[in-house]
Amino acid sequence: MYNLLRNILFLFDAEKVHYFSMNILKAICKISFIKWIIHNIYKAEYPVKAMGIEFSNLVGLGAGFDKNAKYLTELETLGFGFVEIGTVTPKPQEGNQKPRLFRLLQDKALINRMGFNNEGAEIISNRLSNWRKNNPKSKLIIGGNIGKNKSTPNEDAWKDYESCFIALYNHVDYFVVNVSSPNTPGLRALQEKESLKQIFKVLQNINPKKKSILLKIAPDLSNDQINDIIDLWREIQLDGLIVSNTTIDRNNLKTSKIEIEKIGIGGLSGLPILEKSTELVNYIHIQTEGNLFMIGSGGIFTAQHASDKINSGATLIQVWTGFIYEGPAIVKNIIRALKN
Numbered sequence: 001m002y003n004l005l006r007n008i009l010f011l012f013d014a015e016k017v018h019y020f021s022m023n024i025l026k027a028i029c030k031i032s033f034i035k036w037i038i039h040n041i042y043k044a045e046y047p048v049k050a051m052g053i054e055f056s057n058l059v060g061l062g063a064g065f066d067k068n069a070k071y072l073t074e075l076e077t078l079g080f081g082f083v084e085i086g087t088v089t090p091k092p093q094e095g096n097q098k099p100r101l102f103r104l105l106q107d108k109a110l111i112n113r114m115g116f117n118n119e120g121a122e123i124i125s126n127r128l129s130n131w132r133k134n135n136p137k138s139k140l141i142i143g144g145n146i147g148k149n150k151s152t153p154n155e156d157a158w159k160d161y162e163s164c165f166i167a168l169y170n171h172v173d174y175f176v177v178n179v180s181s182p183n184t185p186g187l188r189a190l191q192e193k194e195s196l197k198q199i200f201k202v203l204q205n206i207n208p209k210k211k212s213i214l215l216k217i218a219p220d221l222s223n224d225q226i227n228d229i230i231d232l233w234r235e236i237q238l239d240g241l242i243v244s245n246t247t248i249d250r251n252n253l254k255t256s257k258i259e260i261e262k263i264g265i266g267g268l269s270g271l272p273i274l275e276k277s278t279e280l281v282n283y284i285h286i287q288t289e290g291n292l293f294m295i296g297s298g299g300i301f302t303a304q305h306a307s308d309k310i311n312s313g314a315t316l317i318q319v320w321t322g323f324i325y326e327g328p329a330i331v332k333n334i335i336r337a338l339k340n
């Protein structure tokens, strides 16, 4: 059923289809009886405790899908245990010129260069506050993924992370410092140890409720950079990592080189990054003797992919590209298989 719908949706521009589909789902979910039916079809209970928080299941939606926290009710209805909103920046941003999201059908992948398009911390914080008020019984866990504005120089980046952290503090359950998107020029340079130390020290000092602050890393880091991050974890007690963001690597793709060149720069996600990101989880798990909490992200389409991440050391997982290709039953299918 979803295959047919997907074939039709894939005929149109990827970004337009994204908002079209979510707005249709939003309209449908306004009818409580239909929402109840959808929830009963897709609900997936498999409670797990992580970061001191109770999750109804371990499958989350990765950052960048619901950047502005507009579709939380609908995503909860589809069974997600958690949704990571953002990346949120202090000021609103348009992001890069369109088109900026592309499908690589043969590779079951996407390339995006969205560029942190979002409505800014203040609007998103107000929206989250209202959502919490209107949904007091919701068990959905919300992560706040934070970044810097394009116009902010790297030496002042910590100020952007600080202001997003303060704005979202009362409305999200955990935070993610995103320094690994390839679509904000210079951002990935913040993955260096000293820059990270500065950002994390600032945030740790204004965290009265001791909410977990995770770091999201790129799959393209050198061994030295990964080892630096592990050192940093020991030094300043990082609460955990999200492994990983999209890659800038274009090797081993089935899509023709001409097509890839035509698409241009951006982060590649989906099946081609599965192995690399799972290996990275595994490497970090071994180096830290299983003591560093990780959320596995990258190329998860099936329950097998999910359990590979978990067996490699991830406690929770996130899907994004797999949700687009596999459809709304992805959470339920993964949880059902993991339970057996």
Ligand SMILES: Cc1cc2nc3c(=O)[nH]c(=O)nc-3n(C[C@H](O)[C@H](O)[C@H](O)COP(=O)(O)O)c2cc1C
Pocket: 062, 063, 064, 065, 067, 086, 087, 101, 110, 112, 114, 116, 145, 178, 181, 216, 244, 245, 246, 269, 270, 271, 273, 297, 298, 299, 300, 318, 319, 320, 321, 322
């Ligand atoms: C269109 C698009 C936008 C994204 N935007 C963000 C973002 O704003 N912040 C972020 O941390 N990750 C972002 N990501 C990365 C995803 O959260 C995820 O880590 C990555 O796509 C790997 O997972 P996947 O292979 O399951 O898609 C984005 C991914 C896509 C495809």
